Amino acid sequence: MNRTICPCGSGLVYLNCCQPYHQNAQPAPTAEALMRSRYAAFVVQDADYLYETTHKSTRKNVTKEGYLSSAQNTTWLKLEIIFAAVDVVEFKAYYLGRSLDTEVLHERSNFKKEEGKWFYVDGKFY
Numbered sequence: 001m002n003r004t005i006c007p008c009g010s011g012l013v014y015l016n017c018c019q020p021y022h023q024n025a026q027p028a029p030t031a032e033a034l035m036r037s038r039y040a041a042f043v044v045q046d047a048d049y050l051y052e053t054t055h056k057s058t059r060k061n062v063t064k065e066g067y068l069s070s071a072q073n074t075t076w077l078k079l080e081i082i083f084a085a086v087d088v089v090e091f092k093a094y095y096l097g098r099s100l101d102t103e104v105l106h107e108r109s110n111f112k113k114e115e116g117k118w119f120y121v122d123g124k125f126y
């Protein structure tokens with residue numbers, strides 16, 4: 001995995017892209033970087049990272065188990081960033097549907113920075 005292309009779509013190898021964030025070696029520097037790393041965390045099934053990068057104001061709505069089962073039960077295909085501002089990222093995440101067709105999750109997510117770290121707060125779905 002380390003030397004394969006990162007699932008977030010950056011074109012970089014995982015080792016030089018989202019892995020340092022997943023391993024808490026360094027925090028994602030921007031909301032977009034955090035969003036990409038969270039998408040990659042779904043692909044590599046890192047539920048701890050998904051839970052820990054959810055903002056405390058909305059963390060009560062999620063569980064590590066929920067993130068893990070979501071990650072295990074979804075085949076993510078591709079991430080496309082539609083729009084990114086300082087604390088908002090709109091994206092389309094493509095995944096394999098039940099009938100093996102490509103389906104899309106279209107979300108506009110809100111992020112918040114606290115103590116030097118970005119967190120996912122919530123999102124609006126289209």
Ligand SMILES: [Zn+2]
Pocket residue numbers: 006007008009010014017018019036037040
């Ligand atoms: Zn990445």
